[in-house]
Amino acid sequence: MNIDLQAREIQPLRQTFARVADYMGDKPASRYLEATLGAQPTANFHYRPTWEPGFELFDTGRTAVRMADWYALRDPRQYYYATWTMARARQQDAMESNYQFVESRGLVDKMPDALRAHACDVLMPLRHVAWGGNMNNCTVCSRGYGTAFTAPAMFHAMDHLGVAQYLTRLGLVMDEPGVLEAGKNAWLQDARWQPLRRYVEDTLVLQDPVELFVAQNLALDGLLYPLVYGQFVDEHLALQGGTAVAMLTAFMPEWHEESARWVDAVAKVAAAESDANRRLISGWYAAYAGEAEAALAPVAELALGAQGAAALQSVREALDARARKAGLDL
Numbered sequence: 001m002n003i004d005l006q007a008r009e010i011q012p013l014r015q016t017f018a019r020v021a022d023y024m025g026d027k028p029a030s031r032y033l034e035a036t037l038g039a040q041p042t043a044n045f046h047y048r049p050t051w052e053p054g055f056e057l058f059d060t061g062r063t064a065v066r067m068a069d070w071y072a073l074r075d076p077r078q079y080y081y082a083t084w085t086m087a088r089a090r091q092q093d094a095m096e097s098n099y100q101f102v103e104s105r106g107l108v109d110k111m112p113d114a115l116r117a118h119a120c121d122v123l124m125p126l127r128h129v130a131w132g133g134n135m136n137n138c139t140v141c142s143r144g145y146g147t148a149f150t151a152p153a154m155f156h157a158m159d160h161l162g163v164a165q166y167l168t169r170l171g172l173v174m175d176e177p178g179v180l181e182a183g184k185n186a187w188l189q190d191a192r193w194q195p196l197r198r199y200v201e202d203t204l205v206l207q208d209p210v211e212l213f214v215a216q217n218l219a220l221d222g223l224l225y226p227l228v229y230g231q232f233v234d235e236h237l238a239l240q241g242g243t244a245v246a247m248l249t250a251f252m253p254e255w256h257e258e259s260a261r262w263v264d265a266v267a268k269v270a271a272a273e274s275d276a277n278r279r280l281i282s283g284w285y286a287a288y289a290g291e292a293e294a295a296l297a298p299v300a301e302l303a304l305g306a307q308g309a310a311a312l313q314s315v316r317e318a319l320d321a322r323a324r325k326a327g328l329d330l
Helices: 018-024 031-036 081-104 113-123 126-143 147-174 178-189 191-203 209-240 243-248 251-273 275-325
Strands: none
Touching: 018 031, 031 081, 031 147, 081 147, 081 243, 081 251, 113 147, 113 178, 113 209, 113 275, 126 147, 126 178, 126 191, 126 209, 147 178, 147 243, 147 251, 178 191, 191 209, 191 275, 209 243, 209 251, 209 275, 251 275
16 A cells, blocks of 8 residues: 655644734734834723823833834843843853852962952942842833833843852852941941942932933943953953952843843834933933042942042943934934
């Protein structure tokens, strides 16, 4: 008996979800688009939230920025839950390899005591800055509108939590557990940290989610990460014998460079929407970048001494260039 097998092509009745097809037509879509487009709840809210009855549960009115389509604020990294977790898992594996390398060769013990203490003085209080970044991005997610904007904000919040955990682990490798308490005391009482603490605490009560996005992700992070993990750790500590610190904080500059693509894309698309948006976001950037620069000035001096002011000016110029490229008026 002969069996004749033939291939038959079965045409699907539709290429993607109806909510995705509403935006891009009935054609195959990426997993990112399927996880993003049309996912924002827009109707059937039974009652307004009791804690904020002036708004609906999900309401575009919580920000002064106006968008015809909030799904225009897409993430160029195309992160949704699966791709984000896979990317961070790969980075976690790399960081574990770094820890094994540093610990197996005793690189921390080979650092001069003064250099190790100096690194802890600068880096340990930053655990609290990272916690503030976590809280602020949770607020952006809860008060923002549109899955394209709020979903990566939640990923960004968890990334900040990861930064805080990496700093905690670094402190425990570098010194006794008391170094964490010393960092907390410096954050609460040392005069050099109070301007930055005030900046972080002031942003915790911002109500407009896009304004908070600019204050935290563009202005503060845009200055702090290049200053601390670029100018201080990579360009100063590593050259003084602190290569171990650079290896154990390798995630931070890598993450900042990657996440800046999302931050810049949001600012660029929102500013290009209208002249009113551009003026509003440009004003927020000018105000918060100036405040963040002033708040980081004592930290730059603590980290780099007399070279701190020049280093801070350098990262401010780089951030201004990012803002101009995003279409903001400076």
